[in-house]
Amino acid sequence: MVAAIRRRVPAYFLLAPGTLWLIIFFVIPLYFMGKLSLDTEIPGTLHYHFTWEWSNYKEALELYDTQFFRSFEYAGIATVLCLVIGYPLAYVIAFKAGRWRNLMLFAVVAPFFTTYLVRTLAWETILSDESPVTEFLHTIGLAPGGHILATGFAVIAGITYNFLPFMILPLYASLERIDVRVLEASKDLYASASSTFWKVTLPLSLPGVVAGTLLTFIPAVGDYVNAEFLGGVNNRMIGNVIQSLYLTQSDYSAAAALSFVLMAVIMIVVFIYIRFAGSEALMGQEAT
Amino acid sequence: MSSELNSEVTMDGNQGAAAAPAAVSSVELRGVTKRFGDFTAVDDLDLTLGQGEFFTLLGPSGCGKTTTLRMIAGFERPTSGEIAIDGEDVAALPPHKRPTNTVFQSYALFPHLSVEKNVGFGLKRKGVGKDEIAERVAAELQRVGLAREANRRPSQLSGGMQQRVALARALVNLPKVLLLDEPLGALDLKLRKGLQVELKRIQREVGITFVYVTHDQEEALTMSDRIAVMNRGHVEQVSVPEEVYDRPTTTFVAGFIGVSNLMPATVSAAGKVRLDGGPEVGADTADLANGERCAAVVRPEKLTVSMNGAGPEAGRPRVEGVVESSLYLGTATQIVVNLGGDVRMTVLVPNADEAERQRLPGGGAKVSLSWAPEHMHVVRESPNGNG
Numbered sequence: 001m002v003a004a005i006r007r008r009v010p011a012y013f014l015l016a017p018g019t020l021w022l023i024i025f026f027v028i029p030l031y032f033m034g035k036l037s038l039d040t041e042i043p044g045t046l047h048y049h050f051t052w053e054w055s056n057y058k059e060a061l062e063l064y065d066t067q068f069f070r071s072f073e074y075a076g077i078a079t080v081l082c083l084v085i086g087y088p089l090a091y092v093i094a095f096k097a098g099r100w101r102n103l104m105l106f107a108v109v110a111p112f113f114t115t116y117l118v119r120t121l122a123w124e125t126i127l128s129d130e131s132p133v134t135e136f137l138h139t140i141g142l143a144p145g146g147h148i149l150a151t152g153f154a155v156i157a158g159i160t161y162n163f164l165p166f167m168i169l170p171l172y173a174s175l176e177r178i179d180v181r182v183l184e185a186s187k188d189l190y191a192s193a194s195s196t197f198w199k200v201t202l203p204l205s206l207p208g209v210v211a212g213t214l215l216t217f218i219p220a221v222g223d224y225v226n227a228e229f230l231g232g233v234n235n236r237m238i239g240n241v242i243q244s245l246y247l248t249q250s251d252y253s254a255a256a257a258l259s260f261v262l263m264a265v266i267m268i269v270v271f272i273y274i275r276f277a278g279s280e281a282l283m284g285q286e287a288t
Numbered sequence: 289m290s291s292e293l294n295s296e297v298t299m300d301g302n303q304g305a306a307a308a309p310a311a312v313s314s315v316e317l318r319g320v321t322k323r324f325g326d327f328t329a330v331d332d333l334d335l336t337l338g339q340g341e342f343f344t345l346l347g348p349s350g351c352g353k354t355t356t357l358r359m360i361a362g363f364e365r366p367t368s369g370e371i372a373i374d375g376e377d378v379a380a381l382p383p384h385k386r387p388t389n390t391v392f393q394s395y396a397l398f399p400h401l402s403v404e405k406n407v408g409f410g411l412k413r414k415g416v417g418k419d420e421i422a423e424r425v426a427a428e429l430q431r432v433g434l435a436r437e438a439n440r441r442p443s444q445l446s447g448g449m450q451q452r453v454a455l456a457r458a459l460v461n462l463p464k465v466l467l468l469d470e471p472l473g474a475l476d477l478k479l480r481k482g483l484q485v486e487l488k489r490i491q492r493e494v495g496i497t498f499v500y501v502t503h504d505q506e507e508a509l510t511m512s513d514r515i516a517v518m519n520r521g522h523v524e525q526v527s528v529p530e531e532v533y534d535r536p537t538t539t540f541v542a543g544f545i546g547v548s549n550l551m552p553a554t555v556s557a558a559g560k561v562r563l564d565g566g567p568e569v570g571a572d573t574a575d576l577a578n579g580e581r582c583a584a585v586v587r588p589e590k591l592t593v594s595m596n597g598a599g600p601e602a603g604r605p606r607v608e609g610v611v612e613s614s615l616y617l618g619t620a621t622q623i624v625v626n627l628g629g630d631v632r633m634t635v636l637v638p639n640a641d642e643a644e645r646q647r648l649p650g651g652g653a654k655v656s657l658s659w660a661p662e663h664m665h666v667v668r669e670s671p672n673g674n675g
Contacts, residue, residue: 181396184363187383188390189410189457199409203400 037256046250056257064241064258071237071262072269074152074227075220078159082167082216083209085160090171090208091201095180108168120158120229127154127230150232158226163219167212174208175201210277214270221266238262313375314339314497315360315465320369322355329355331521333369337465337499338513342491344500346508347518348544353501356518357467360499362386374464384413389458393470395450397442403429403453404438410461428460431490448479459490465497472507484511505545509533517541520672537575540670542585549591549633550583551607553666561666565628569605571666581669588636590663593623593648593655606658609633611649621648625657633657 037056039048061068093104111119126133127148137143148154178201186196224239231237238258245255315337322330330352337343345353358364360371362383371379378386389410398406408425416424429435432452442450451471458466471487472480488511491498502508508515509529516526517540525532525541536542539550555576556562561569563584576582592604609625612632616639623635635657639645649655 179394179396181392181394182398184383185390185392185396185398185457186409187363188361188388189461190384190413191409192384195413200398200400 033256033259036252037260039253041251041253048253053253056253057261060254060257061261063254064238067236067238067241068262068265070152070235071221071239072265074156074159074235074237075217075223078156078163078220079167079213079217081156081160082164083213086164086167086171086212087209090168090175093168093172094175094178105172108165108172111165116162116225120162120225123154123158123161124149124229127157149230150235152231152235154230155227155235155237158230159220159223162223162226163216166215166219170211170215171205171208174205174211178204210274214273218266218270222262313337314341314373315343315499316370316372316375317356317360318370318372320356320359320366320371322352322359322364323367328521330359330366333521333523335516335523335526337497340495340497342488342498342500342511342513344502344508344512344515345518346502346505346515346544348503350520351518352521353503353518354469357390357469357499357501360465361388361390361467387464388467389461389463390467390469391451391454391458391471393473395442395454397450397453397457399442402439402441403434403445406442406453407457407460409457414461424460425456428456431459431493432456432486447475448483451475451483455487455490459494459496462494463496465499468498468500470502471500473502480507487511509545517544519544519670522672524670524672535665536585536667538667538670539583540672540674542583542667543674546587549586549588550667551586551627551631551633553582553584555580555582555666563605563607564631566607567605569664570661571664573666576666576668582666583669585665585667586633586659586663588622588634589638590659591633591635592658593625593635593637594658595649595653595655604658604660605664606656607633608654608656611651611653611655614648614650621645623648625655627657 035050036048038050038053039056040051040053041048089108093101093108097104125131128134129147129149134143134146134148137148138146143153148157182204183196183200186200187193191199222239224237224243227235227237227240228243242255242258242262245251245258313336315335317333317335320330320333321328333352333356335356345356347353355364359366360373362378362381362385366379370377373387398409401409404425407428408421411421411424426435426438429438432455434449434452434456437445437449437453442453445453451474454471468487472483475483484507487498500508500511509532512529514526514528515532517524517532519540525537527535532541533545536545542548542550551566552564553561554564555573555578556568557578559570559573561571561573561582561584563569569584571584573582607627609627612624612626614624615622617636618639620636620638623637625633625635627633637645637648
């Protein structure tokens with residue numbers, strides 16, 4: 001018994017720094033935020049006291065439901081776009097790039113060398129009314145009225161751009177692991193190139209698809225930088241609302257309540273997604 | 289009664305029809321060359337395989353045997369030359385349109401599919417009906433002894449079982465040619481031996497042409513109807529196993545099959561060779577020109593070792609040398625004799641009598657080796673080097 005405990009001591013020891021970190025920087029703040037979301041402000045003082053104020057949640061949802069749903073819509077569309085753009089790229093890097101592979105991977109990661117804010121600000125210039133990109137999109141009919149900036153299109157484009165590497169890298173990792181002999185076996189067994197893709201390559205890369213969509217979708221829902229710089233008043237996302245409640249309006253309870261609702265809804269969506277789309281890919285079991 | 293008779297007649301007729309095309313070659317390679325950049329993997333290869341033959345491509349790694357197999361499967365396009373299957377040119381066809389199936393060295397099973405779905409994969413792509421697929425898959429799994437594993441994943445099976453799934457997955461499609469790329473290479477010795485016998489049994493049962501790639505000469509000799517010994521992109525000899533073993537035609541084949549007991553020599557006259565630093569010996573030199581360099585082969589078990597100039601019986605050719613090592617192997621003693629230069633001969637002396645074994649020469653002893661003339665065989669210098 002003692003020996004068994006002693007044998008486990010090194011494991012606990014190794015876990016300690018991570019556990020401590022999570023407690024200090026995640027669990028404790030989460031507790032205070034939860035408490036804050038149920039506080040009432042003492043009028044005119046910016047001081048709060050705890051009153052189990054559930055109406056904070058009700059008010060937050062009633063006031064900001066538009067931005068809430070818009071966040072999920074934008075993040076959803078951006079995630080699908082990332083998948084559609086990222087999958088072929090990851091496929092080419094994994095199977096066709098040859099000696100260009102490392103250079104292409106570097107190109108995928110390269111934007112991280114510039115800060116997120118600067119990159120998004122650059123998009124503000126790219127999508128401005130005077131830019132050639134806008135003019136070009138206008139001539140081919142994709143920018144009605146000659147405006148892109150301050151539209152939902154601009155916000156979604158920004159999110160897609162910013163989160164694309166988070167889609168490509170897990171996709172690449174799962175594609176790169178596929179044994180090319182297995183793909184040859186498929187062709188040997190009368191499968192054309194396209195049916196080899198749908199019956200073998202895609203199913204084997206599902207873990208990457210699931211990981212990539214989660215890594216893109218979850219941060220995208222809570223993002224506020226893209227909507228801040230590229231969107232207009234009608235494109236504000238829930239992140240913008242929370243940011244402004246905290247920093248401008250100083251309505252801490254409402255901001256905390258909204259944060260909690262956002263967290264809960266994301267968790268539910270992810271749970272449903274993994275349950276139905278991802279269980280096979282993640283657990284390695286065949287759906288029957 | 290009469291209908292029974294009729295059906296018998298029809299069956300006979302069918303058998304006759306099936307036997308008739310045996311004259312057509314199953315696989316034919318004409319002048320096939322494959323280059324990867326500057327490297328020539330396969331050089332101007334000509335091979336003709338008979339219907340239902342167990343044909344082995346044997347050679348060391350890098351000799352071009354796997355590249356040849358992959359060209360028949362369609363994974364590689366020949367740089368030049370023609371490949372025909374059942375008389376039909378397949379050079380322009382991609383793998384999925386060829387009447388061949390492959391068993392890969394690494395098995396290459398689909399990890400996301402059950403054993404049953406792995407085996408049914410090819411039939412499904414060909415558009416075979418659901419019921420027929422189920423029936424044929426079940427029969428094939430029965431044949432390889434995996435009926436109870438139908439619903440398991442490949443990762444849940446042992447290496448030997450995975451190998452059987454790979455075999456069933458290929459055979460269930462009844463290909464015209466089955467291509468096997470070192471299929472037993474990843475298995476341990478005991479399992480290999482068992483599966484060799486099973487593979488041979490299955491091949492006889494289905495009557496499909498097998499093209500089998502291996503670097504294991506023993507495996508090739510056990511299983512094949514014919515063997516092509518390959519060296520640096522060339523075929524050195526194509527023949528039945530007994531012929532390849534007993535009458536190799538080149539120094540490379542002699543060395544690769546069994547122990548390399550080669551004495552360099554020159555053809556001195558028709559029907560005669562002179563061993564370097566040794567006597568002139570009568571031999572079959574039919575394929576060789578006068579003055580051509582060659583080598584004389586005598587198998588280790590056919591050599592007699594004698595000491596102190598004790599004369600051998602008359603008519604037995606002999607050479608002199610020094611014993612380098614003597615190794616007790618249990619049933620026999622292996623003596624290595626250096627004839628001078630780099631020429632070493634291995635002699636196997638059966639350990640029948642303990643007293644006699646004690647009298648065998650030890651290291652450093654001067655000995656002479658002799659053999660019956662009919663046990664010496666002359667091979668030409670391999671045109672492609674000795675690997």
